[in-house]
Amino acid sequence: MNYLVTGGAGFIGSHVCERLIKNGHKVVCLDNFDDLYPKSIKIENVNVLKENPRFQLITGDVCDIDNNIDLLESKKIETVIHIAGRSGTQKANKNPLDFINSNIKATVSILESMKEAEIKKIVYLSTSSVYGHSSKAPFEEHTILENPDSVHTASKQSAEKFLEMYNQIHDINTIILRVFSVFGPNQPPESGIYQFVKANLTNQSIALYGEGNIGRDYTYISDIVDGVILSCDYLNKNIIKKCEIFNLGSGQSDTIVDILTEIEKITGKKTNTFAKPTPNKNTAPGFANIDKASKILKYNPQVPLSVGLKNTIEWIKSKENL
Numbered sequence: 001m002n003y004l005v006t007g008g009a010g011f012i013g014s015h016v017c018e019r020l021i022k023n024g025h026k027v028v029c030l031d032n033f034d035d036l037y038p039k040s041i042k043i044e045n046v047n048v049l050k051e052n053p054r055f056q057l058i059t060g061d062v063c064d065i066d067n068n069i070d071l072l073e074s075k076k077i078e079t080v081i082h083i084a085g086r087s088g089t090q091k092a093n094k095n096p097l098d099f100i101n102s103n104i105k106a107t108v109s110i111l112e113s114m115k116e117a118e119i120k121k122i123v124y125l126s127t128s129s130v131y132g133h134s135s136k137a138p139f140e141e142h143t144i145l146e147n148p149d150s151v152h153t154a155s156k157q158s159a160e161k162f163l164e165m166y167n168q169i170h171d172i173n174t175i176i177l178r179v180f181s182v183f184g185p186n187q188p189p190e191s192g193i194y195q196f197v198k199a200n201l202t203n204q205s206i207a208l209y210g211e212g213n214i215g216r217d218y219t220y221i222s223d224i225v226d227g228v229i230l231s232c233d234y235l236n237k238n239i240i241k242k243c244e245i246f247n248l249g250s251g252q253s254d255t256i257v258d259i260l261t262e263i264e265k266i267t268g269k270k271t272n273t274f275a276k277p278t279p280n281k282n283t284a285p286g287f288a289n290i291d292k293a294s295k296i297l298k299y300n301p302q303v304p305l306s307v308g309l310k311n312t313i314e315w316i317k318s319k320e321n322l
Contacts, residue, residue, distance in 0.1 A: 006082045028077065029046060079121040120172055128179065129150075139289060182220075194316060215253030218305060230298060248290070
């Protein structure tokens with residue numbers, strides 16, 4: 001199969017590209033190397049793949065429809081995995097147009113490009129943030145989504161609506177994956193678990209919001225990639241008459257206190273924390289009901305939190321020379 005992976009040099013995207021190549025597919029990785037974090041990090045994410053003849057890295061803007069069409073047609077793309085986008089509630093509320101451009105315009109642009117190039121299959125990585133701050137966990141795919149209370153949530157909900165529309169009007173077979181909190185090698189330095197691990201290893205103090213007792217669904221990167229690949233396999237074997245939505249997560253809830261406890265067990269060091277008021281409502285408990293993905297996609301997370309954290313800590317040690 002020939003795949004286009006947008007945002008393919010990022011955290012999740014680079015792992016997806018690597019797995020597709022390992023499975024014998026051809027991959028075009030499209031990334032604009034935005035300023036969310038240093039370009040050098042993304043380049044390093046895909047360095048291991050650049051020498052592989054079945055991998056091609058292209059710097060470009062997914063909002064450039066003409067370029068997208070050329071890529072889809074010239075590279076004979078069969079399936080698009082659309083990962084490119086921005087995340088972060090605080091950043092979104094401060095820079096709404098950036099998120100509208102990256103999450104809504106980019107998604108519509110890739111869909112328009114697919115329509116023109118007559119490409120009929122797309123897997124889109126959405127986020128658990130679309131559920132808002134409902135306390136009715138675990139979240140299920142049929143849940144009626146709350147009115148958004150942040151630009152980030154609004155932009156991802158809107159992107160999903162456009163995907164559903166193109167599925168219905170233009171017969172683009174579509175799978176939406178609502179991904180919960182992901183961690184592991186290649187994760188951005190600003191991400192929560194990276195920051196907690198680094199603070200622990202360097203004896204720095206780090207803020208603990210809400211006393212660290214809010215539960216989240218933390219999922220190791222290889223399990224998320226499993227879900228993406230299984231979605232592609234399902235998509236390539238079926239005509240998706242109605243846009244299918246799946247949760248991808250661990251299916252369990254762990255608090256920051258749980259995370260810190262595991263980190264301290266692995267490193268043998270205490271993490272210095274200080275209490276800080278929660279900045280917004282983005283701390284409500286939430287974890288995934290993964291029954292639908294398990295039944296239809298045969299999705300089955302394999303990596304326990306302790307094992308995932310051990311792998312992540314070793315990677316961070318190598319990155320930070322600790």
